[in-house]
Amino acid sequence: MTRPKRRSPERLAPGIQTVLDELGHGAAADALRVAAVWEEAVGQEVARHAEPRRLVAGTLDVRVDSSAFANELQLRSEALLDALRSALGETAPRALRFHL
Numbered sequence: 349m350t351r352p353k354r355r356s357p358e359r360l361a362p363g364i365q366t367v368l369d370e371l372g373h374g375a376a377a378d379a380l381r382v383a384a385v386w387e388e389a390v391g392q393e394v395a396r397h398a399e400p401r402r403l404v405a406g407t408l409d410v411r412v413d414s415s416a417f418a419n420e421l422q423l424r425s426e427a428l429l430d431a432l433r434s435a436l437g438e439t440a441p442r443a444l445r446f447h448l
Contacts, residue, residue, distance in 0.1 A: 375402075375403050375404065378403050378439050379400065379402055379403040379408075381436055381439055382400050382403060382408060382432065382436065382440075382441065383400050385432070385435040385436060386399075386400050388435065389428075389431040389432050389434070389435040389436075390428055390431055390432075394421065394428070397412055397413050397414070397417045398410050398411065398412045398413075398417065398421060398446070399411045399412075403441055406441055406442035406443060407441060407442065407443040407444070407445055408432075408441035408443070408444050408445070409445050409447065410444055410445065410446050410447070411447060411448070412446050412447070412448060413448075414448070415448060418446040418447070418448065421444070421446050422444075422446055425443075425444045428444060429441065429442075429443075429444060
C-alpha cells in the first residue's frame with residue numbers, strides 16, 4: 349500500500365473567516381478581533397473606562413462609564429479609529445458610537 353502524498357500545510361484563518369461569513373457570524377468574529385487588540389490599540393486609560401460591545405455594519409458600539417468620558421472619546425474618535433486600523437487593517441471598524 350502506498351502512502352498518500354504529503355501536502356504543504358495551509359493557513360486556516362482565511363477558510364475560517366469564509367465559513368463564519370457564510371454562517372452569518374462574520375461580524376461577531378470581527379468584534380472578537382477588536383476586543384483582542386482593544387487595550388493595546390487605544391491604551392490602558394481608555395480601556396479602563398471604555399469597553400467594545402458589538403460591531404454592526406462597520407460601527408463599533410463602545411460602552412463607557414461616564415458621559416464626560418463618552419464626550420472626550422467622541423472628540424478623539426478619529427485617533428482611536430486610526431489606532432484600530434493600525435492594529436486590525438481592513439477589518440477595523442469604520443465608525444465608533446459611545447454610550448453609557
